[in-house]
Amino acid sequence: MHSELARDRLCVAVDLLILTVKDGQLNLLLSRRGHSPFSGYWALPGRMMAIDESAESTVNKLLAEMLPVRDPYMEQLYTFTQTERDPRGRVVSVAYLVIVPWGRLKGVLETAANGFQCFWATLEGDGLRLTGDQAAILGSAELAFDHAWMIRTGLKRLRNKIDYTDIAFAFLEDRGEFSLSELETVFEAVLDEKLDSSNFRRFILNRYEKTGRLEQTQQAEKRGRGRPAALYRLKDSTGR
Amino acid sequence: MHSELARDRLCVAVDLLILTVKDGQLNLLLSRRGHSPFSGYWALPGRMMAIDESAESTVNKLLAEMLPVRDPYMEQLYTFTQTERDPRGRVVSVAYLVIVPWGRLKGVLETAANGFQCFWATLEGDGLRLTGDQAAILGSAELAFDHAWMIRTGLKRLRNKIDYTDIAFAFLEDRGEFSLSELETVFEAVLDEKLDSSNFRRFILNRYEKTGRLEQTQQAEKRGRGRPAALYRLKDSTGR
């Protein structure tokens, strides 16, 4: 992409934490770097910001090149400004959190879209697990730049915000129907702990149904085994 | 300061929301701009980031020029990247929240330290009130750049964080003793609402005393009229 950076100039980049929940686990999109610096390391997808762009438009441009999703949830995470964070020169990076529903991505996951060699890594404790022919467990040492720090920062933010914002709904099919169990799965994947279904149900219904933002669409659609779940839909879901 | 900006270059600046609690009210430090653009408007103190500085060191440099405080609490707030935010050229601004204890600043408030014409503005609802010979009430229209937006963003963040972090203690004299009423005053100033003293006391004592982070130093020091208050001290106060 950008082969050389002028050393006397300051650049601004955006880096993306693209997250989804897949098979009950939180996944993060990583790309393998094919050139210096950090060749062979894993990195968050990123891109330099052009002088006539805002960070948001840069993020949108990058997303459009990578993923077949329209308008995913995104929020600015943090800006990283350590002087030595990029050996090529002075690069300030604005990190963004992006959440995409897994349902929209099936099949597209391991394709190297437009030259990006991207793979989903499963978050496991402090590390990241890659499966398939790239199978490996990645620690901070395998990640380029300060991206391990970005990931930690993003996870903290996500785990913190999930229980006082609508951010969890961004993992579900937009505008689609969902059961409370599916929503619970998202919470459990993000928080990395099992929740009490009974309390979870009360929590959600108290929080949303009384304000009219959550409406039940149909009774009992059967998916898989067990008692069919009631389906709900959220109105005005923006993730807040 | 910086007379001209090259139009083909991207610059990064830091802007500061310096907050304190004074006489039971939340106050913000503003400077009056004496040159174009936005001459005569009010603005947050700010400074361009040099190529060999991190944002944090830029903030520290600016603070050192303005205020006689050592190591105040600070946290990165948000990065503003709209392309048209500065008519001089392309400037991305990283805003920081800075909290200083009023006790350390008495007398220094209205001095134009090192050429900065700075004044404390009291936050009142959506606006800012200046007193003294600069007396005025400032709305968004009197603020330069996108600083009104920055202030709204900072207030939201502060009000949100005050009840799940230690940020309130940053308004008190560091390492000093304080009464629970003084702490309650900080909460009330930040949240802009009266709290129930009984519940507030229980909230604080439960939260801190049981973990051993809050210790009572002396019984009953008399300050003003009314029953003398017990004094406390927080160990490891960092604001988290």
Place this chain on the structure above:
DNA sequence: CCAAAAGTGTTGGTCGTACACCCATGC
């Protein structure tokens, strides 16, 4: 000068809500 009033700090109670943990029932 002394007693009452007013102001501030401190402690306690009740009530309703919300969650943790556990158990029961429906499909």
Place this chain on the structure above:
DNA sequence: GCATGGGTGTACGACCAACACTTTTGG
């Protein structure tokens, strides 16, 4: 086996009341 609902106990905030200790006021 999974979805749903109900109970009990605990923690906390809203709201209220009382008491402790001080300064101020007024006779």
